[in-house]
Amino acid sequence: MHVINMADHVAEELARASLVSPRRNWRRALLILAALAVLAAVLTAAADLPPWPALVLAALAAAAAVGVIISEARYAGNRTRRAQLHAGLQGQKQLVRVLSVLDDDYYLVNNLKLPGRGDDVDHLVVGPNGVFALETKHYSGRIYRRDGQWYQAKTSRRGFAQPERPIRDPARQLKRNVDYLRACIKRTDPALSRRTRLWIEGVVVFSHPRASIDLAEAERQALPFPILRPAELAERIRGHVPWHGLSRGDVSRLVSMFAHLRTPGE
Structure with a gap:
């Protein structure tokens, strides 16, 4: 299988949420300014110099300390x-x-x-028997639905036992993305879309090893997409037996297209 990694938006958001650069920069500034303030104070006392350089450096070091406190908070x-975000990355790596x-x-x-759009498709598998859009959820615990709302316990x-919490409907999220992606493909290459009668199969994957999917068979059948574990994927x-298979040329053309998809309204 050939693997193509587009921009990893989850990893980028995790890096932003971790505040790596701001925290590192504030700590460095505090260490440098504190050391300079101490040195200036020693020189002031030893050589009977004016105290204002030491005071200025001490004030700057105090400001840097405030920056450290804020960034750590x-x-x-x-x-x-x-x-x-870390759970999402783990789920994506497991699917690969x-x-x-x-x-x-x-x-x-x-x-x-x-x-x-602000959304992305976690994974797309393209092969001779079709296109498969995968929505990955790395939730642990019991996953279930009640009155149309999804929950995690x-x-x-x-x-x-911890209190249940509502989670986004993964099937609805995937359907919205699949419909939009199909419209983008049709707009980008209408001839290919028309000739192959392109259809995108969606699959929701709960990737966490300690996830328990508690859905009755009737509920599963009512969903627009199957709910699977990684081992089943x-x-x-x-x-999968498609209505219309894809040639190697079709597969290559589709994969190349993903780098320059057009919005449906263009």
């Missing part, structure tokens, strides 16, 4: 968001591993940015 406040069993007739495109490390893709 922001970092602590981003803890939940960082955990979510499980899909590596597909042969070289398939392409895996990771993190496809949708033009004109986790258990703490000590074994205590490769076989599902290989076993």
Whole structure:
């Protein structure tokens, strides 16, 4: 299988949420200014120099200390968001591993940015039997639906049940992205879309090893896309029988197109 990595927006957002550069820069500034302030104070006392250089440096060091405190507070406040982004990255990496069993007739495109939208498609598999859009969720705990709303119920490390929390509907999110991607492909290359009768198969994948998908069969059947675990994914893709297959040229043309998709309204 050929792997193509587009811009990793999740990793970029995780880097921003981690505040790596601001925290590092404030700490460096504090160390340098504090050292200079101490040196200036020693020279002032030893050589009977005017005190204002030491005072200025001490004030700057105090300002840098405030910057360190603020950046560390922001970092602590981003803890939940960082955990979510890190979980997303772990889920994406796991899918790359499980899909590596597909042969070289398939392409895996990771993190496809949708033009004109803030969303992206986590993974796209393109092969002779179609195009598959994968929405990856790396949630642990019990995943279930009630009155149309999705929920996650986790258990703490000590074994205590935690309050349920609502989560975004992954099937609805995927359907919105699939419909938009299909419109982008049709706008970018209408001849290919028309000739191949291109259809995109969607799959929602819960990748966390401690996820329990608690959905009745009737609920699963009512969803627009199947809900799978990573171990089921490769076989599902290989076993799919399309209405209209894709030639090697069609596959290459589609994969090349993803680098310059046009918005439907262009």
